[in-house]
Amino acid sequence: MANLAFSGLPGTCDTCPIRHSAVCSQCDSDELTRLEQIKFYRTFEAGQPIVWAGDNMGFVASVVTGVASLSQTMEDGRRQMLGLLLPSDFIGRPGRPRSSFDVTAVSEVTLCCFRRQPFEALIVEVPNLASKLLDMILDELDAAREWLLLLGRKTAREKIASLLAMIARRSVKGNLADFAGPMTVDLPLKREVMADYLGLTLETVSRQMSALKADGIILLEGKRQVRVPDIRRLIAETGDDVDGGLII
Amino acid sequence: MANLAFSGLPGTCDTCPIRHSAVCSQCDSDELTRLEQIKFYRTFEAGQPIVWAGDNMGFVASVVTGVASLSQTMEDGRRQMLGLLLPSDFIGRPGRPRSSFDVTAVSEVTLCCFRRQPFEALIVEVPNLASKLLDMILDELDAAREWLLLLGRKTAREKIASLLAMIARRSVKGNLADFAGPMTVDLPLKREVMADYLGLTLETVSRQMSALKADGIILLEGKRQVRVPDIRRLIAETGDDVDGGLII
DNA sequence: CGATTCCTTGAGACAGCTCAATTTCGGTGG
DNA sequence: CCACCGAAATTGAGCTGTCTCAAGGAATCG
Numbered sequence: 080m081a082n083l084a085f086s087g088l089p090g091t092c093d094t095c096p097i098r099h100s101a102v103c104s105q106c107d108s109d110e111l112t113r114l115e116q117i118k119f120y121r122t123f124e125a126g127q128p129i130v131w132a133g134d135n136m137g138f139v140a141s142v143v144t145g146v147a148s149l150s151q152t153m154e155d156g157r158r159q160m161l162g163l164l165l166p167s168d169f170i171g172r173p174g175r176p177r178s179s180f181d182v183t184a185v186s187e188v189t190l191c192c193f194r195r196q197p198f199e200a201l202i203v204e205v206p207n208l209a210s211k212l213l214d215m216i217l218d219e220l221d222a223a224r225e226w227l228l229l230l231g232r233k234t235a236r237e238k239i240a241s242l243l244a245m246i247a248r249r250s251v252k253g254n255l256a257d258f259a260g261p262m263t264v265d266l267p268l269k270r271e272v273m274a275d276y277l278g279l280t281l282e283t284v285s286r287q288m289s290a291l292k293a294d295g296i297i298l299l300e301g302k303r304q305v306r307v308p309d310i311r312r313l314i315a316e317t318g319d320d321v322d323g324g325l326i327i
Numbered sequence: 328m329a330n331l332a333f334s335g336l337p338g339t340c341d342t343c344p345i346r347h348s349a350v351c352s353q354c355d356s357d358e359l360t361r362l363e364q365i366k367f368y369r370t371f372e373a374g375q376p377i378v379w380a381g382d383n384m385g386f387v388a389s390v391v392t393g394v395a396s397l398s399q400t401m402e403d404g405r406r407q408m409l410g411l412l413l414p415s416d417f418i419g420r421p422g423r424p425r426s427s428f429d430v431t432a433v434s435e436v437t438l439c440c441f442r443r444q445p446f447e448a449l450i451v452e453v454p455n456l457a458s459k460l461l462d463m464i465l466d467e468l469d470a471a472r473e474w475l476l477l478l479g480r481k482t483a484r485e486k487i488a489s490l491l492a493m494i495a496r497r498s499v500k501g502n503l504a505d506f507a508g509p510m511t512v513d514l515p516l517k518r519e520v521m522a523d524y525l526g527l528t529l530e531t532v533s534r535q536m537s538a539l540k541a542d543g544i545i546l547l548e549g550k551r552q553v554r555v556p557d558i559r560r561l562i563a564e565t566g567d568d569v570d571g572g573l574i575i
Numbered sequence: 576c577g578a579t580t581c582c583t584t585g586a587g588a589c590a591g592c593t594c595a596a597t598t599t600c601g602g603t604g605g
Numbered sequence: 606c607c608a609c610c611g612a613a614a615t616t617g618a619g620c621t622g623t624c625t626c627a628a629g630g631a632a633t634c635g
Contacts, residue, residue, distance in 0.1 A: 125555030230478035278479030
């Protein structure tokens with residue numbers, strides 16, 4: 080269940096869970112005030128579309144709580160997720176009124192929305208906003224490129240391990256290497272969504288999850304809770320250099 | 328063979344072939360003068376590395392002539408290209424001194440290099456530079472995401488058709504739909520590089536090229552010259568919606 | 576406790592990979 | 606101009622990882 084204060088009701092920046100990581104994180108209180116004048120909260124239920132590809136977007140937004148996906152679908156129904164949007168991630172792009180891709184709520188999602196045109200005007204005036212946004216876009220570009228390697232060259236087993244490692248990495252603050260002991264990762268995706276993300280079928284995802292379990296790399300506690308006894312063993316299965324896996 | 332004036336010898340912006348599409352395209356002559364103070368040309372032979380992943384980059388650059396690749400390699404040698412760098416494409420990122428990926432010359436390449444630190448200072452002062460750069464980065468992000476769909480969900484035949492269509496699109500100015508008649512596409516890549524880009528083996532690339540030829544979609548004139556009798560038939564093989572394929 | 580949704584597992588099919596020749600092409604020197 | 610060479614590309618044959626199709630099991634919720 081989402082944070083009550085942010086379930087569609089007006090929240091405030093003071094208590095905002097993404098205050099220090101979202102697009103507004105470098106803004107001072109004066110700049111926040113200007114942002115508040117053009118902002119509103121919105122909540123979407125799991126499965127609901129947030130934006131369709133080609134839509135004219137009236138707003139840009141930060142994910143406050145929940146998980147959304149960015150995806151593209153071919154005419155015959157083949158679907159590829161392009162990114163996972165977790166709390167503090169940004170939706171929309173300056174200077175691009177129409178979305179190129181579909182955005183969908185994976186779980187219940189609360190967004191902190193800004194009206195698009197005044198937001199774009201603010202970008203020009205507020206360097207703290209522009210520079211953070213550029214930085215976030217560069218991070219997205221790096222993430223997309225990491226994923227190209229995963230989709231193009233990794234085996235199904237490596238793909239699953241990489242996804243679990245990525246979610247583990249995002250779920251802890253700081254260096255993943257510090258978590259040498261057992262840790263539990265909350266898996267906010269069902270098998271079908273994992274498959275769409277990894278370029279696999281849901282059956283292959285299920286089989287490889289079972290295989291990792293059989294090999295003692297992970298333990299399943301229910302379907303959406305994954306216990307990782309030794310994160311290093313999981314990372315060893317990703318196919319990445321150990322360094323690349325632990326840094327960032 | 329590369330443009331003589333740009334084969335490592337000092338060229339000028341007046342005669343520069345990418346004057347109107349590179350990162351500097353929105354700059355006025357005054358701003359160009361400031362750029363010229365921090366710029367130098369450099370040429371790399373086919374196959375030479377330009378930057379290694381992890382390197383500290385002393386410069387950022389625009390590709391003037393030739394083709395370079397951005398790629399990532401796994402410990403066991405599996406390689407994935409992340410992008411093709413054609414004339415006017417930009418190498419390096421503001422605020423990121425170290426490259427995340429390898430950059431390699433595919434053919435002979437001439438770069439227009441800018442010393443990194445003064446260039447980053449200029450970005451802050453020259454909005455024409457910053458806004459063009461942001462726009463180019465957003466284009467790169469879109470391109471990377473298109474490629475995610477290709478790598479994750481397309482068949483080998485669709486991948487080949489998509490690559491040929493993409494190169495055709497970049498080789499003409501304006502809308503690809505206007506070129507209803509036959510056209511010849513110069514393929515600057517050997518099969519192995521195509522394979523690295525498409526997440527295939529070179530044998531599969533070769534087989535699918537032969538299959539497209541057998542089906543009359545393309546004709547091979549030598550190894551690096553592809554004649555396309557009807558670009559629409561090629562686009563129909565990409566798996567994309569016709570609209571998505573023709574617009575942009 | 577039935578219904579629904581999600582997940583797992585099995586068996587067979589097939590696209591793309593691997594390994595191994597063979598052919599074509601572009602260049603180079605006689 | 607031709608013969609030759611090496612790099613690049615093609616083609617073949619068999620293999621394998623992932624997909625497809627299908628059945629059954631577990632969790633959740635009225």
